[in-house]
Amino acid sequence: DGGITQSPKYLFRKEGQNVTLSCEQNLNHDAMYWYRQDPGQGLRLIYYSQIVNDFQKGDIAEGYSVSREKKESFPLTVTSAQKNPTAFYLCASSSDRPEAQYFGPGTRLTVL
Amino acid sequence: ELKVEQNPLFLSMQEGKNYTIYCNYSTTSDRLYWYRQDPGKSLESLFVLLSNGAVKQEGRLMASLDTKARLSTLHITAAVHDLSATYFCAVGRDDKIIFGKGTRLHILP
Numbered sequence: 001d002g003g004i005t006q007s008p009k010y011l012f013r014k015e016g017q018n019v020t021l022s023c024e025q026n027l028n029h030d031a032m033y034w035y036r037q038d039p040g041q042g043l044r045l046i047y048y049s050q051i052v053n054d055f056q057k058g059d060i061a062e063g064y065s066v067s068r069e070k071k072e073s074f075p076l077t078v079t080s081a082q083k084n085p086t087a088f089y090l091c092a093s094s095s096d097r098p099e100a101q102y103f104g105p106g107t108r109l110t111v112l
Numbered sequence: 113e114l115k116v117e118q119n120p121l122f123l124s125m126q127e128g129k130n131y132t133i134y135c136n137y138s139t140t141s142d143r144l145y146w147y148r149q150d151p152g153k154s155l156e157s158l159f160v161l162l163s164n165g166a167v168k169q170e171g172r173l174m175a176s177l178d179t180k181a182r183l184s185t186l187h188i189t190a191a192v193h194d195l196s197a198t199y200f201c202a203v204g205r206d207d208k209i210i211f212g213k214g215t216r217l218h219i220l221p
Contacts, residue, residue, distance in 0.1 A: 033209070040121075042200060042213035043155075050207055058208070090154060098143035098204060100157035 003027065004104035006091050011109045013078075013085070021076045021107045023091035032074035033101065036060060037088040046089075049074055078109065086111045114139050114205045118212035126220050128190050133215045135184040135201035143204040144184050146175050148197045149214070155200065159186075191219045 004025040013019045031050050035043040045058030049068040063082025078085045088108050092101040115138040125131050147155040159168045161177035168175050174187045196219045202211045
């Protein structure tokens, strides 16, 4: 079955630690995205990538980093520089514009 | 800067009633999306609207787009409890897709 997987589903982190969220898709989509969702804030774009080995900052990239070494994978690292990382993180992918994005199940990150 | 505003942000309505959710956006765009999110879950695509005057319907939901007014509407006809969810509109510009804050819809039996 084609789709997007994110792991882990729940993640707990101590302050000062970096953590990496996984996103994998087997839809053969070129574009991949990371969003952060906070209550009442909707989805905010962190990073996006249109092609392997290339990515762009979204609206809230500070404190985050990404890589796109393979078409199928777009991991997100939440660094210690992110001041308020507790949130629900959603990964999405899409084929050429204007198709809709397919979303993964999300990772809920809690900083203790 | 592209901004997307939805209203209302929260809507509680009785089963069987009709209502409309509005989505305004600030700059020109070539595509608009509607998504549904159930509590604690991911997002599911509902509609993709690409041209002025576009109208799409699926069951009790109908979405329309007026690109001149930079406005899209999501109309709910004869609401049923299963439609309780949060509905997001999102607007595409170049390679970005920007989301509104969502409308939390609660349908009372």
